[in-house]
Amino acid sequence: xxxxxxxxxxxxxxxxxxxxxxxxxxxxxxxxxxxxxxxxxxxxxxxxxxxxxxxxxxxxxxxxxxxxxxxxxxxxxxxxxxxxxxxxxxxxxxxxxxxxxxxxxxxxxxxxxxxxxxxxxxxxxxxxxxxxxxxxxxxxxxxxxxxxxxxxxxxxxxxxxxxxxxxxxxxxxxxxxxxxxxxxxxxxxxxxxxxxxxxxxxxxxxxxxxxxxxxxxxxxxxxxxxxxxxxxxxxxxxxxxxxxxxxxxxxxxxxxxxxxxxxxxxxxxxxxxxxxxxxxxxxxxxxxxxxxxxxxxxxxxxxxxxxxxxxxxxxxxxxxxxxxxxxxxxxxxxxxxxxxxxxxxxxxxxxxxxxxxxxxxxxxxxxxxxxxxxxxxxxxxxxx
Amino acid sequence: xxxxxxxxxxxxxxxxxxxxxxxxxxxxxxxxxxxxxxxxxxxxxxxxxxxxxxxxxxxxxxxxxxxxxxxxxxxxxxxxxxxxxxxxxxxxxxxxxxxxxxxxxxxxxxxxxxxxxxxxxxxxxxxxxxxxxxxxxxxxxxxxxxxxxxxxxxxxxxxxxxxxxxxxxxxxxxxxxxxxxxxxxxxxxxxxxxxxxxxxxxxxxxxxxxxxxxxxxxxxxxxxxxxxxxxxxxxxxxxxxxxxxxxxxxxxxxxxxxxxxxxxxxxxxxxxxxxxxxxxxxxxxxxxxxxxxxx
Numbered sequence: 001x002x003x004x005x006x007x008x009x010x011x012x013x014x015x016x017x018x019x020x021x022x023x024x025x026x027x028x029x030x031x032x033x034x035x036x037x038x039x040x041x042x043x044x045x046x047x048x049x050x051x052x053x054x055x056x057x058x059x060x061x062x063x064x065x066x067x068x069x070x071x072x073x074x075x076x077x078x079x080x081x082x083x084x085x086x087x088x089x090x091x092x093x094x095x096x097x098x099x100x101x102x103x104x105x106x107x108x109x110x111x112x113x114x115x116x117x118x119x120x121x122x123x124x125x126x127x128x129x130x131x132x133x134x135x136x137x138x139x140x141x142x143x144x145x146x147x148x149x150x151x152x153x154x155x156x157x158x159x160x161x162x163x164x165x166x167x168x169x170x171x172x173x174x175x176x177x178x179x180x181x182x183x184x185x186x187x188x189x190x191x192x193x194x195x196x197x198x199x200x201x202x203x204x205x206x207x208x209x210x211x212x213x214x215x216x217x218x219x220x221x222x223x224x225x226x227x228x229x230x231x232x233x234x235x236x237x238x239x240x241x242x243x244x245x246x247x248x249x250x251x252x253x254x255x256x257x258x259x260x261x262x263x264x265x266x267x268x269x270x271x272x273x274x275x276x277x278x279x280x281x282x283x284x285x286x287x288x289x290x291x292x293x294x295x296x297x298x299x300x301x302x303x304x305x306x307x308x309x310x311x312x313x314x315x316x317x318x319x320x321x322x323x324x325x326x327x328x329x330x331x332x333x334x335x336x337x338x339x340x341x342x343x344x345x346x347x348x349x350x351x352x353x354x355x356x357x358x359x360x361x362x363x364x365x366x367x368x369x370x371x372x373x374x375x376x377x378x379x380x381x382x383x384x
Numbered sequence: 385x386x387x388x389x390x391x392x393x394x395x396x397x398x399x400x401x402x403x404x405x406x407x408x409x410x411x412x413x414x415x416x417x418x419x420x421x422x423x424x425x426x427x428x429x430x431x432x433x434x435x436x437x438x439x440x441x442x443x444x445x446x447x448x449x450x451x452x453x454x455x456x457x458x459x460x461x462x463x464x465x466x467x468x469x470x471x472x473x474x475x476x477x478x479x480x481x482x483x484x485x486x487x488x489x490x491x492x493x494x495x496x497x498x499x500x501x502x503x504x505x506x507x508x509x510x511x512x513x514x515x516x517x518x519x520x521x522x523x524x525x526x527x528x529x530x531x532x533x534x535x536x537x538x539x540x541x542x543x544x545x546x547x548x549x550x551x552x553x554x555x556x557x558x559x560x561x562x563x564x565x566x567x568x569x570x571x572x573x574x575x576x577x578x579x580x581x582x583x584x585x586x587x588x589x590x591x592x593x594x595x596x597x598x599x600x601x602x603x604x605x606x607x608x609x610x611x612x613x614x615x616x617x618x619x620x621x622x623x624x625x626x627x628x629x630x631x632x633x634x635x636x637x638x639x640x641x642x643x644x645x646x647x648x649x650x651x652x653x654x655x656x657x658x659x660x661x662x663x664x665x666x667x668x669x670x671x672x673x674x675x676x677x678x679x
Contacts (some may be wrong), residue, residue, distance in 0.1 A: 104482075151663070151667075154666070154667065154670075155666055155670060158413070158419055158625075159621060159666060159670060161419070162617055162618070162621045162662070163662070163663065163666060165614065165617065166614075166618060166659040166662050166663070167659075169614050169655075169659060170655075170656050170659045173652050173655045173656060174652065174656070176652075177650075177651060177652035179650055179652065289610075289614060290610070293421070293489055293492075293493070296486070296489060297489070297490070297493070300486055339501070339502060342501040342502070343497075343498055343501035343502060344501075345501065346497035346498070346500055346501045347497070348493045348494065348496065348497035348500075349493075349494050349497035349498050349500075349501060351493060351494075352490045352491065352492070352493030352494025352495070352497060353490070353494045354490075355486070355489070355490035355493070355494075356473065356487055356490035356491055356494065359477075359483055359486050359487045359490060360473060360476060360477075360487065363477075363480070363483050
């Protein structure tokens with residue numbers, strides 16, 4: 001059998017869509033570097049505009065039928081959009097591991113769930129205010145991720161995937177079995193709303209929680225962007241492309257992989273503490289293996305190895321997952337046989353099928369499709 | 385003592401289920417390097433195929449006969465759907481394992497949701513022959529016959545699989561492919577055919593597992609296979625990727641650990657102990673019990 005790590009196998013998927021592994025200036029390459037710097041500035045401009053538009057959404061009173069339950073500024077729509085933004089941030093955090101470093105972790109949900117449950121328990125049991133609880137939870141997640149990651153990264157490829165899956169599974173079992181009577185078992189936990197500041201509480205403040213989700217996404221994106229364009233980020237991509245060669249060049253991949261793992265997991269933990277406010281409680285579903293697989297779908301849907309692709313994938317997935325169920329009640333499917341209607345009302349059926357088709361026909365995800373439709377040399381993303 | 389015997393017997397039944405799920409996974413991975421994340425959906429599919437067959441054959445008096453027919457229908461359906469999926473979707477992406485894994489991931493999601501839409505998420509119980517619910521007394525313990533049957537079927541399938549792998553030409557190609565796929569293709573043998581065959585066999589074993597799982601758990605739900613799949617993964621890694629005998633040993637080890645600790649310690653302790661076992665095996669012997677040394 002060929003023991004090549006998954007990292008190397010991924011290269012073929014992404015080769016068409018990835019930024020170049022090295023943008024170092026060499027003789028005759030300065031023009032490319034200039035163009036690349038210009039495109040980076042332009043990309044940044046587009047991102048700032050996107051963030052501005054998203055920030056302005058709560059001020060708009062327009063209804064989008066089927067996609068949203070009411071006008072954009074209504075509490076229901078704000079909640080759905082906020083969850084979509086958290087998913088976008090989570091997808092970005094997962095892209096650091098999976099898309100950039102080539103670490104197929106099947107336990108990313110664990111760190112998100114630790115953020116959700118940890119924040120709520122700290123508020124509930126120790127009666128800490130929300131901000132303090134969230135901060136401690138995130139630091140805790142970072143510590144746990146570093147410790148678990150150091151052990152899991154002894155294994156490579158599919159074995160690594162299995163170990164991370166196993167960690168997440170233990171936590172999921174613990175949450176459901178609830179031996180200490182603190183996690184609420186299958187019921188989950190209600191938000192300890194007494195510890196949440198008034199301006200984030202209550203139905204009328206749903207737009208502020210949306211903004212909080214947006215802040216999470218923007219901060220996550222900024223950190224991920226800075227990290228992936230740093231020197232360490234270059235090594236991550238090199239590890240994904242060929243880990244053995246990185247080792248041969250005298251770098252120790254372990255430390256870089258652990259850094260990517262810990263950073264991605266910590267950001268996911270922060271997302272958990274925001275998600276807790278949006279859905280007003282902790283649900284054991286966020287700890288399950290299915291949620292990690294959903295994250296994988298988000299990242300690949302958008303385009304692995306591209307931050308904006310992952311963010312878009314997360315947002316699209318969130319909206320589809322929450323709103324496809326409403327499609328069945330919208331009357332669009334009336335007239336179809338009953339069983340067809342029931343199957344099409346299953347969000348995961350539509351998403352799963354869509355995902356398979358995307359994989360078969362456009363393995364680069366949404367970002368890959370965009371690249372194909374808009375061939376743009378100035379981006380400097382072309383490879384022979 | 386009789387409790388212990390009962391627990392061991394039940395554990396062996398569970399081990400049979402794990403083996404049926406894990407053997408296909410292990411062979412598929414060993415030969416094709418593809419982690420089949422849709423395997424749990426095949427398990428559920430088997431259960432529902434059997435349930436539907438039992439309903440359609442309601443006019444036949446003998447429940448046992450209906451059950452046998454249902455088991456065969458489910459096995460055939462698992463094989464056919466496995467072959468179709470491999471030919472239609474997986475075969476297009478040879479050489480890109482990640483895309484193959486992701487396709488099975490999407491299929492797993494869609495398959496479970498499809499079954500949920502068709503049959504709802506409430507458990508459906510299979511009609512069982514009366515003999516299943518009766519008990520056999522062994523060493524002072526009254527063991528439900530269904531547990532013995534599940535273990536016996538799994539053991540028979542293990543024997544059949546070993547004969548197939550060791551005594552037939554197809555099996556020879558598969559074993560050679562697990563050992564060194566490039567060399568087999570270089571010798572002019574169409575490995576793609578073995579891929580399809582192995583995917584079909586994997587689907588068949590999982591579907592049989594689903595029928596027996598519906599008996600073991602007194603009903604089938606769309607997500608039952610996905611829940612079991614995680615333990616099947618653990619069994620595969622502990623046993624060693626690509627090794628059928630290793631998978632069988634690991635299945636017994638995992639199921640017994642789980643059963644005994646869940647009973648004698650706290651519920652859930654067994655599940656966690658299994659994961660600890662996985663971690664220990666990976667640290668001490670990363671290739672699994674009977675896996676080949678990574679080259």
